[in-house]
Amino acid sequence: DAKTTQPPSMDCAEGRAANLPCNHSTISGNEYVYWYRQIHSQGPQYIIHGLKNNETNEMASLIITEDRKSSTLILPHATLRDTAVYYCIVRALNTDKLIFGTGTRLQVFP
Amino acid sequence: EAGVTQSPTHLIKTRGQQATLRCSPISGHTSVYWYQQALGLGLQFLLWYDEGEERNRGNFPPRFSGRQFPNYSSELNVNALELEDSALYLCASSQNGVYNEQFFGPGTRLTVL
Numbered sequence: 001d002a003k004t005t006q007p008p009s010m011d012c013a014e015g016r017a018a019n020l021p022c023n024h025s026t027i028s029g030n031e032y033v034y035w036y037r038q039i040h041s042q043g044p045q046y047i048i049h050g051l052k053n054n055e056t057n058e059m060a061s062l063i064i065t066e067d068r069k070s071s072t073l074i075l076p077h078a079t080l081r082d083t084a085v086y087y088c089i090v091r092a093l094n095t096d097k098l099i100f101g102t103g104t105r106l107q108v109f110p
Numbered sequence: 111e112a113g114v115t116q117s118p119t120h121l122i123k124t125r126g127q128q129a130t131l132r133c134s135p136i137s138g139h140t141s142v143y144w145y146q147q148a149l150g151l152g153l154q155f156l157l158w159y160d161e162g163e164e165r166n167r168g169n170f171p172p173r174f175s176g177r178q179f180p181n182y183s184s185e186l187n188v189n190a191l192e193l194e195d196s197a198l199y200l201c202a203s204s205q206n207g208v209y210n211e212q213f214f215g216p217g218t219r220l221t222v223l
Contacts (some may be wrong), residue, residue, distance in 0.1 A: 043217050044202075045214070046212065046213060046214075049211060085170065087153075096141075096143070097155035098145075101152070
């Protein structure tokens with residue numbers, strides 16, 4: 001699986017958009033970009049995934065660059081409950097395990 | 111729809127003992143995955159079960175084992191516990207093997223004294 005690089009931490013004001021970047025420069029054609037988050041000591045929560053088109057669901061938007069070497073997870077209106085570690089994972093559909101990196105610790109402040 | 115459930119929430123054992131952790135997947139999910147999250151080491155893939163069979167395992171010694179029952183629930187067994195086995199053990203489930211996103215349970219916190 002391709003490695004991902006994320007900033008170790010970010011801050012965001014409540015109500016503002018949180019934009020979490022992820023670099024995955026060695027991604028291959030059959031690999032998807034997945035995002036999970038983990039609120040302190042809980043199980044990771046699936047957020048969104050995509051291949052090459054931008055994706056949106058009720059939680060977030062995923063913007064993938066045209067060359068697919070990087071992506072951005074957008075939480076449009078961050079709340080205090082969005083404070084968590086966010087993991088960007090590159091995964092081929094025919095693989096089983098998720099390989100978690102160190103993630104980005106997002107702190108949303110009032 | 112009920113999510114993935116795990117029991118117990120917390121488990122305290124002493125070195126050399128055995129621990130058994132349980133996981134019930136989301137209804138309709140046939141695959142169960144186990145991960146270990148030890149302090150400072152991040153989430154590490156342990157085992158994958160699908161349709162009652164072990165399909166893959168991570169880089170863990172054989173004293174980590176498990177099984178999947180006909181109702182797709184799963185057990186993780188850790189024998190000859192060592193202090194470094196202290197961790198949060200997470201179970202995830204997905205539909206139809208590897209082709210769908212994994213949904214995680216709340217985890218079991220294992221402490222080895």
